Amino acid sequence: MPGSFLLCITSTSPFARKCRIAISFLNLSSQISWLKINPWKSSTLRTSNPLCKVPTLLRPDGKPALYDSGVIIEYLDFLSQSQTSRESKRMLIPPSGEARWRALRLQALCDDACSAAGRLYAASQNPSSLDVSQSSKDRLNTAVQFSLDALEKEDLNSEDWDLGDLCAVILPSYCEFRVPHAHINWRDTRPKLAKFVYEMEAKEEFRTNRFSHE
Numbered sequence: 001m002p003g004s005f006l007l008c009i010t011s012t013s014p015f016a017r018k019c020r021i022a023i024s025f026l027n028l029s030s031q032i033s034w035l036k037i038n039p040w041k042s043s044t045l046r047t048s049n050p051l052c053k054v055p056t057l058l059r060p061d062g063k064p065a066l067y068d069s070g071v072i073i074e075y076l077d078f079l080s081q082s083q084t085s086r087e088s089k090r091m092l093i094p095p096s097g098e099a100r101w102r103a104l105r106l107q108a109l110c111d112d113a114c115s116a117a118g119r120l121y122a123a124s125q126n127p128s129s130l131d132v133s134q135s136s137k138d139r140l141n142t143a144v145q146f147s148l149d150a151l152e153k154e155d156l157n158s159e160d161w162d163l164g165d166l167c168a169v170i171l172p173s174y175c176e177f178r179v180p181h182a183h184i185n186w187r188d189t190r191p192k193l194a195k196f197v198y199e200m201e202a203k204e205e206f207r208t209n210r211f212s213h214e
């Protein structure tokens with residue numbers, strides 16, 4: 001059923017990048033197309049997702065759209081498991097045990113830290129805004145820095161990687177893409193993480209699904 005699903009994305013969203021990489025890894029590209037959409041301007045996205053955020057996965061047959069990215073990833077795993085051809089069955093979320101909690105914990109950490117980095121970016125675009133006080137910015141920055149420190153201490157796996165490892169790439173790469181001015185120089189200060197990100201970003205799924213400003 002080619003093209004039955006539509007993933008609404010922006011090319012700058014860390015949550016959408018996570019889902020795009022997952023689609024490639026799980027061999028679902030022939031079934032799921034993307035639609036670039038501006039969530040701030042779209043008049044139609046809100047009819048599928050009341051929060052009007054990306055990513056949102058539109059499904060065929062009148063099934064409700066799915067959000068947020070964590071739910072979409074679970075659904076992609078489910079779709080991959082339903083594939084008829086056995087070789088293409090892969091999973092991003094380990095089914096049970098401590099490996100599952102590790103993956104979900106790293107997703108929670110990196111998603112929230114990406115939100116913090118996104119808010120720092122938004123504040124930098126409008127420095128005179130009264131919405132984000134200096135103490136709030138400091139708190140957001142501290143959350144990002146401590147999250148990167150936590151990733152440096154994790155046993156990250158670039159060979160047999162899962163959702164947790166995927167998310168551990170998304171956060172630093174998003175910081176580099178979106179808030180370079182915040183002096184989050186993780187490549188110099190977190191060498192283990194830098195080596196891991198380098199290895200992961202060389203993989204096909206990551207190379208073909210980079211952030212971009214278009």
Ligand SMILES: N[C@@H](CCC(=O)N[C@@H](CS)C(=O)NCC(=O)O)C(=O)O
Pocket residue numbers: 012013014015039040051052053054055067068069070111118
């Ligand atoms: N928790 C959500 C976060 C999604 C999110 O914040 N998306 C941003 C783009 S990175 C968005 O659509 N922002 C539009 C808005 O906040 O109205 C997820 O994991 O999907």
